[in-house]
Amino acid sequence: MEGVWHNPHLIKKWALSRIRKSYEQGKRDCEKEIADKEKKKWRAYSKKSYRKNRERILQHQHGYQHTIAAKKLKSLRDKEQRKTFRQKVNTRVRTYMAIKQGKLEKLPCQVCGDKKSEAHHPDYSNHLLIIWLCNKHHKMLEGNWVLPASDEERKKIDLIKLALIKEEKP
Secondary structure, three states, X not given: OHHHHOOHHHHHHHHHHHHHHHHHHHHHHHHHHHHHHHHHHHHHHHHHHHHHHHHHXXXXXXXXXXXXXXXXXXXXXXXXXXXXXXXXXXXXXXXXXXXXXXXXXXXXOOOOOOOOEEEEOOOOOOOOOOEEEEHHXXXXXXXXXXXXXXXXXXXXXXXXXXXXXXXXOO
């Protein structure tokens, strides 16, 4: 290794490669900075343009929504969603009907006791298998919303999650 550093040609080659790398890195940084400035400019322009032409844009969007093409596209999307979420929708409708007919009683949240509760279906094949949770704890259980909660609430949610996991495993 020591012999390599005594060779002036190799030292020059190494130094040039280091200079080239730092030049290329500087060039990339500069290009990124310019691109960021352009994005900021474009965002400012689009906000200003939208504010200026808001009414015209909304009229155009409203007009498109009533065209045949838009209606066909929406109906196709709705059909696909209905196929995908048919079981989910059927379960929700059956639960709603069971509550309306008095076959099922809406209970308070099983974590905090709030009377405004929602039905959580761990398994959509059984519409009567329900865990009653308030909106806050339902979202915490689903993992969609991280909220500051008391230790007691967290423990109850964890117990519900464990029970659901045990039910899923045969």
